[in-house]
Amino acid sequence: MKNGFRQSMAWLHTWTGLLVGWLLLLIFMAGTASYYREEISRWMRPELPRSSVSSEVAAERAISFLQHKAPQAESWNVTLPDPRNPAMRMFWRNPESMVKPPVEGEKRRRGGGRFGDATVDPASGEEVAARETRGGDFFYRLHFDLHYIPVLWARYLVGFCAMFMLVAIITGVITHKKIFKDFFTFRPEKGLRSWLDFHNVSAVMALPYHAMITYTGIVTLMFMYLPQGVSVAYPKDEDAFFSEAFARLADPAEPAAGSTPSLPIQQLLDSARAEWKGAQVSGFTVFHPGAANAVIDIYQRDGKRLSIDTPSLRYNAVTGALVEHSPVPGGATQTRGVMYGLHLARFADWGLRALFFLSGLVGCLMVASGVVLWAVKERPKHAKSGRxxxxxxxxxxxxxxxxxxxxxxxxxxxxxxxxxxxxxxxxxxxxxxxxxxxxxxxxxxxxxxxxxxxxxxxxxxxxxxxxxxxxxxxxxxxxxxxxxxxxxxxxxxxxxxxxxxxxxxxxxxxxxxxxxxxxxxxxxxKKRQMAAAAAASAQTAETAEASA
Incomplete structure (x- = not known):
């Protein structure tokens, strides 16, 4: 450490930024791309339909498809189309009795055959034969799972980098006492001074965003980083904590004997929208389809809500009776939901999403210019030694x-x-x-x-x-x-x-x-100026001799 508070902060700023700068750049770039992961996924599957239909028509087609494709499934989950993703995505969970052991030499399917999925054209109700790809979800997972690294270790590593980033932001503001004044100053073609100016400009231009996205990134995985409180308060049933903390609906009862047709899905969606004063539906999950006690959970679309935790309703799929609302979240749950929502920015319309994306690009420039700046500073020292x-x-x-x-x-x-x-x-x-x-x-x-x-x-x-x-x-x-x-x-x-x-x-x-x-x-x-002056003097002397 250096003597003096600001000097110590400068030293800390330099090394916290440099040690994790290259991994931070990957995290920032992948996270920035994730703001458009739906659009990226759509471009990467050009076979997907582009027609649009109403939510009611899409839901009816989804139910018909699942009744034919997975009639014995324990549950169906359907994500309805929206302006960013015109296709329907659905998953279902097969009973254990239907899971077949893998054939020797055959690669085991992801999920062991317990789960199924399909992408369906909402206009025709037919499955779309689109190419297999992770699309934009690859970047989303990459920015906190790092792909090849085991998930637990990757998230600890990303959290470590985020903490270093937060320290670098705070120490950077402390170190540059004229940082906001320097925001309006850029001196090109000045070597080290130009790199420092560019780093300052890119840091201050989106400083609130940088602080927000770093802090909320840590918050999203806070229960993994600090699990002790959950273990102490819920020593025998940690799942109960997450159900209470995240205001989730309780798990439905076991399926009852008997088979009863469910009500039309359109009637249940209309009832949900009426409960929510016209808010749109993002999707639904049917538990125990066809059973006498089948229930359906209907989820509200994110819309303009800051929190990631959106309301849901549970209906009796046979009688249409409203069984329960999702629990009203407490203050701590709402705070966590808003922090998470700010990080993901699902509430953003096209203009605000573009602003988040541009702020993320500025963050990439800030990190990149920071790691380059260190090399620019060090090069003259190495040049003196000749190696x-x-x-x-x-x-x-x-x-x-x-x-x-x-x-x-x-x-x-x-x-x-x-x-x-x-x-x-x-x-x-x-x-x-x-x-x-x-x-x-x-x-x-x-x-x-x-x-x-x-x-x-x-x-x-x-x-x-x-x-x-x-x-x-x-x-x-x-x-x-x-x-x-x-x-x-x-x-x-x-x-x-x-x-x-x-x-x-x-x-x-x-x-x-x-x-x-x-x-x-x-x-x-100075050396070049002296050489130029000596050359000029020699030329003057030669000219004088020639004149004589």
């Missing part, structure tokens, strides 16, 4: 592999979606592998040659991969810009246009990096 030390070489390679290499991986993921065979087994895993293979190749190239031109090459490659995605889409699907712009399908058209924008931005960064010249140190400037 680049291991630490600086390592940071240079990680900076190139993360800041310039991650965009390559993101673009490669979308290329994999279009180029991998549609019927490929374990296709979703193969798409994820494309992401990590591309990132691994970028990191390896950066470690082999961590020079300035490697920055430019990787930025140019990322630019080309992003800019060519709309062209690739036109060659491989019928949902390209020529169609989507004409039909006013702004979800798919917007994706392609954003890819072009990212390509242009990366190309500009590559060009700047290619032409960039490091600023001269004071000693080097």
């Amino acid at each position: 680049i030390g291991f630490g600086l070489r390592l940071v240079d390679a990680l900076n190139i592999g993360a800041v310039a290499g991650l965009p390559i991986a993101f673009a490669a993921y979308f290329w994999g979606n279009r180029l991998l065979p549609v019927q490929l087994a374990e296709r979703a895993d193969a798409e994820a592998s494309v992401f990590f293979y591309a990132w691994g190749a970028a990191l390896l190239a950066a470690f082999i040659w961590p020079k300035r031109m490697m920055w430019a090459w990787q930025l140019y490659l990322g630019a080309a991969l992003f800019a060519l995605i709309p062209l690739l889409n036109a060659f491989t699907t019928h949902a390209h810009l020529g169609v989507t712009l004409r039909n006013g399908d702004w979800v798919l058209a917007g994706f392609d246009l954003v890819m072009l924008a990212f390509g242009a931005m990366l190309a500009y960064c590559g060009l700047r990096m290619q032409r960039w010249q490091p600023a001269l140190s004071a000693a080097e400037k």
Whole structure:
């Protein structure tokens, strides 16, 4: 630590940011992409329908499909279409007696065959034969599960990084006593000063967002990080705590003998909307379909509600009687729900979601400029000794592999979606592998040659991969810009246009990096000035001799 409070905070700010900066950049980039995970998922499954029908019609088609597809299931869960996702997604749970043991040599199905799922066209009621992909959910899970790392360890690691990020934000404000004044100051072509200005601008531009998203990210997993209170208060039944804390409906009773037809789903949805004063329905779950005591839980759509915890109603599916409301949440539950809701931003309309997305991009720039700034500061010290030390070489390679290499991986993921065979087994895993293979190749190239031109090459490659995605889409699907712009399908058209924008931005960064010249140190400037003065004196002397 350094002497003095601000000096100590500067030291803490530097090292908390640098030690986890590259992983934080991955978390920030994947989390920022998650604001549009529904739109990404839709683009990555171009076979999905684009027609829209009413919730009642969609619900009736869903019930008919499930009665035919999974008549003996213990429960059905249906997510109704909405403007961001026009297809219906449904899951069901099979009884244990129907689960068949895997055939020797055959890969066991995810869920052991206990669960089934389908994507259905709400207009026709038929299952859609869409390509297998995780879509935008890959980025959502990546930003807190880190994919290949065991889930528990990954979430602890992400929480550790979030704590470091929170410390870096607080110490950054303390360290830069003129941080808000410096927000209006940017001095280009000034070497270290320019990087510091850019870091300050990107930090202050969305400072409230950075603090909010970091703190709420920790809150979302608070029960995993601090489980002791739950264990002490509920030593024998922790599930009871989560039911009470999250205001959930209790588990339904066991199925009763007998078979009774349920009421039309439209009648139950109309009743739910009346209870909620016209609020829309996001989906429903039917427990023990066809049984004499079948019940249906109907869920309210997020809408403008800040909290992630939305109300639900339970009806008797046979008589239509309202059985119970979801419990009224207490103050602590509402606070946690709002924190979680702020982090996910499901309440946001298109304009506010775009603002969250842009703030996330600014956060990526803040983290990237921070890790690069350390290398820019250290390089003159190493230049004096005449050799680049291991630490600086390592940071240079990680900076190139993360800041310039991650965009390559993101673009490669979308290329994999279009180029991998549609019927490929374990296709979703193969798409994820494309992401990590591309990132691994970028990191390896950066470690082999961590020079300035490697920055430019990787930025140019990322630019080309992003800019060519709309062209690739036109060659491989019928949902390209020529169609989507004409039909006013702004979800798919917007994706392609954003890819072009990212390509242009990366190309500009590559060009700047290619032409960039490091600023001269004071000693080097003085040395060159002395050499220039000596040369001028010599030339003057030669001119005088020639004149004589």
